[in-house]
Amino acid sequence: MTRFDVEAFIDRSRIGATQAMALFVCILVCFIDGYDIFMIGKIAPAIAAGFGEPSEAMAPLFVYQQIGLAVGAFTISPLADRFGRRAMLIFTCLTFGIITLLSVYAQTLTQLAILRGIGGIFMAAGLGMSMAMISEITPKRRRSTFIAVALAGYSMGSASSGVVAAWLLDDFGWQSAFWIGGLVPLICVPLLILFVPESLKFRAERNPSDRSIAKTLRRIDPSVELRGDELFVIEGGETSGRKARLSDVFSEGRLAMTTVIWLACAISMTNTALMSAWLPTFFQEMAGVPIQEFAKVALIAYMGGVVGTLCIGWLMDRLPATMLLAFFYFMLAGALISLSWVPFHSGLFIVVALAWSFFQTGGQGGINTMIAQVYPPRMRSTALGWAGGAGRIGGILAPLGGAFALAQHYSLQLTMTFAATLPICVALLMLLLGLVMRGRRFSDGQPAQA
Template sequence: MLPELKPLQLPQFVDERPVSPFQYVVIILCGLVMFLDGFDTQAISYMAPYIASEWNLPRQMLGPIFSSSLAGLMIGYLVLTPLSERFGHKKAIIVSTIVFSLCTLASVWADNVTELMILRFITGVGLGAAAPSAIAMTGEYSPKRFRATFVLAIYCGFSLGFIAAGLAANWFIPHYGWRSMFWIGALAPLMLVPVLIRFLPESMVFMIHRKVAAERILKIFRKIDRAVARQEKPTFIVDALEQGQGQRGALASLFTPDRVLGTVLLWLVFAINLGEFYALQSWLPSIMTGLNYPMSTVVMATTLTTVGGIAAAFITGPSMDRLGAYKTLGILYLVGFVCVALTGLAFKSPLWMLLTANFLAGCCISGGQKSLIALAAVFYPAPIRSTGVGWALGIGRIGGITGPIVVGAALGMGWSPSSVFYAMAVPMLIAGLLVLFLGRRYGSSTL
């Protein structure tokens, strides 16, 4: 007869132990999902000038093509993400990966704007369901002392996908045409699906709430810590506060009296950051192509914005865990106000200054986006983390959708690239002030 030991409690069980190889596997798999998300999201930006040339499209028409997948992302975040709290994060990740890979494959045969926009929209829906669950899984399997760092780490996978898209575009598009990028973006996630099925675990909190067989849950606990003894009738406890939130309902729990202001202001900051992010990533290749830079330079400049975001994560992640999430992110946005404005000046300067400005702007915009997601992952407890992050990303996609359209309209009205970037600097200042205010309101109680 196996002994009955004291209950195993979450999140304390994870928080009190060293990070195991099993947990690193979970984080790496979630990072791979984010990598493929980033590749698919950015690849269309490099294809766009060639699509416009082949289909004889005016430059303004590229904005809706960029934004169609972002609209799908918003639907995925808002509508499908709460379903992961009901059916499990693992299922959500696998099903959504299959959906966006098949729709990307179908895009190979699109031959007009309408077909491409529809397929990009559905692709976005699939991508939108995968990312919040990957972030939630990473947050759950990470000790609190490393949570922001690990969430930033997997979101660096998203940025690495952006870099990989640029490198692939520089090679494949000249040799095999723009449709080759869709082939890569479809086959890679399909190859990942069997790996996810085999090695990605389900959320422990989800399994406990759904009263899954105790033996299955205990196996996951023992993979994290082999010192955990086998038990005849293992029992599990989820932190009382988080358990109560789960019973209330994930979406309703975003608007409890002590959380509603934070939720609304987080949404606003997400909208600002995502508007800046997608405007920069969508239009920078086309702007620089229009300024007669070669493709290699265009890829380098766009890649540097992404590299800047990754470089920033090495600083902001540990800083958020040790010195405070709100102060770190607020200062980053205020620095971004200056750097984005400098990018506008750099269009009239030597190339090395423009590339440097792109890198610094990426540190603050792309790095700020990663840090903001890490902040949301810490702000919301485990049972509502996927919904909290998903809805923040979903509402934020309103900014992501309008950002490329607004920039396209400004360029269509004759605005210079410099003027566009001067205007883009102002929202960074607003975002910084909002985050610092959130820190005064929630910094001591939430983190």
Template sequence: MTQIALDATANAATASRRGASPDSRNSVNVQTLIDEQPMSAYQYLVLFLCFSILALDGFDTAIIGYVAPALVSKWGIARSALAPVMSAALFGLAFGAMLAGPSADRFGRKPVLIISSMFFAIFSLLTAYAGSIESMAILRFLTGLGLGAAMPNAVTLMAELAPAKRRSLVVNAVYVGFPLGAAAGGIISAGLIPHFGWESVFILGGVLPLLFVPVMALYLPESASYMAARNYPAASIRKVMQRICKRDLSHVARFTSDAAEVTSKPGQSALGLILSRRYVVATLMLWSTYFMGLLIFYLLTSWMPLMMKDAGFSLEKAALVSALFPLGGGIGTLVGGLLMDRFSPARVLASVYVVAAVLLVAVGQSMGNVGLFATLVFLAGIMVTGAQASLPALAAPIYPTQGRATGIAWMLGIGRTGGILGALAGGVLLGMKLPFSQILALLAIPALLAMTALLVLSVKAPKGDSPTSK
């Protein structure tokens, strides 16, 4: 007899003793069933699709930093004048994430993901035709709304379709798409801009996601845990679960989720849930950590090419070396996922931020040696970007199904204010003519603050939740 049959028999017997209705018999918890199975080909397909969405997201998010030197040259403006453009998308990312999380917890992960991808694709295309700082800032803000909505829903969808024992690695593998997409932006920009102008980068950033939308609509499923929590028809849930488990589930009359195990006030919103007494400390620590990490990430990805150009690097070399920072995050994210599945995830990431602080200082001291400088930029990217990309995997199991998209999205949204501050602070620091080495040394401070928040999380997370202890 299969495990499902055993579970169904046990459930039926329990229901009979309790006098439950026949519909409550032969019920299966979707997450338990997913956890019992090895990763199927269908789950790997969903992983690839979510990875691709985040790669497109990362490309469109980071390209403004790579086209900035060309804009300064073509428009004849001061570098500091680009600060509103640099930060506009980040404001959009913040608002988009905070709107999309509750929307996905209400309407589903898949529809919000598709709509948000179409949104950022269209406005990325339109950015290519911006003729002023003001119009570009507006278009980058609108692009950011879609970018901010897409990321948390792709991560949430994959987290809910992944087995618990491999969730951190699987979610991190999805998130690798973002730094790789950001790194690809630097490499592609270096090739496109000299021949086709800065506009070509934004056109590519719009066309690619538009072409990908039909693929998402055809192959992406809705989250089975979400459907079970929202009492979707068993047939809809069964269709997804049979593709994951590759077995007949026609005997299952009802699918359940872990959401039923969470006690919440009647009519409580998803935001109210993540800020309730049980979750508020974990929520605040996640927000703080994401804030600090994005402050570092966006200051460097937005301004490093200009800082390097000022330090004597050519435009092409500045773009290529800057691309090493997000590129290194791909390795850090995968290694981080493996370690988080085996050890205390919060403490693993706290340790990473300590190493990141040391490396950031070291990068600033190596400007005279291009090879060493590039190597240290890559290593710093492994730590900073890898730790940042691992935070959604840390957050996903903390929250129940009915608040998970909101919990992840608001962490991303509130944390984006750190990215906004980083983008604005880069312009201020350049205006103050601070040496690159001093700017990097200052960035060690938020890395150490992120470490502190993670250590608090490791102690204060809701009891029994897996992200902080193994």
């Protein structure tokens, strides 16, 4: 049989309609992930008021949501390495969309919290599966950039949640946020079914003799020459159809690397969860800034996240990844402290808020991009999902910390200074990761430069 290198084919192919549609769908998935994470925090006081509860009563909702996200990241993500990225994206988008729409009819805050927790299970792996799909359908020379473009959807989702708080909340209530959050993932389902093929690398590693791979190859490049007796392989990979095991992320010398990445994700996503859940409330309760006013400024600031995500992808194609990420997280710490000292109504506050969003979203996007490149295709979704799961564990504690700061009547300056210690820890872990990764190269895919 003729060996056909799928990896080499993808790397030399041009970007066409198939890759463009896959990118568009992954942008939508990342959009709903960013929207969903930040949406609740921006309208938390309004939701609490709608159920006749104080703002602190929202803490269980944040915790349930983070628990659901953690459970889903550890359980759903590995299924994408078993059944395929496309199949699991269809399932998770459909389920999450329906559950989110049902949330509109919750009668108590407890019911809403339970629905958020269940919904989180099914959408937790969406971003990781999208990153795996993008990394496996795009040429190496554009891979980081395409991942960054998809992750920009996360920042656009964050910004769009501000639209709800700024303009829809007063007229349509908190329920309007859930209508948007439920309909977008449902839109992804027919697009995935009709226009996006399953990952070629996933199929080649599962069954090198799969004849349907040839059809997808011709879909990407009609001029490709195939004889009909090809054995589809990945350069340096197996041809035995080996299935992913959960232990693979720790095997073959990956234990130290995976451990440091998990720690970095846990601390980074703790910071993100804290800010997404409580930042508008911090400014309302500690600085007297109404959530509608903060939402309008945040809407501008989150554009910094879009730029940060695009920049990190472009930069990671050119600079050592771990050094670059350490710089991003040190700058994020400075931006968090500055947010609490710069007057809210000054022009400088918008600049600082833009910097905060730029470095926070760009930094996390950079970590996700790096993960997508240092693990082989057969375990890529598992690696992304489990790293995200480690991050969600930290996210479970973050809402409790925010509620404690409010209950203790901490000042905004003290609260944000404590928060700034989190990105400093991530920066130090990135420097450590550079030492761990230096000199190591894995057989599948090229890791980002250490």
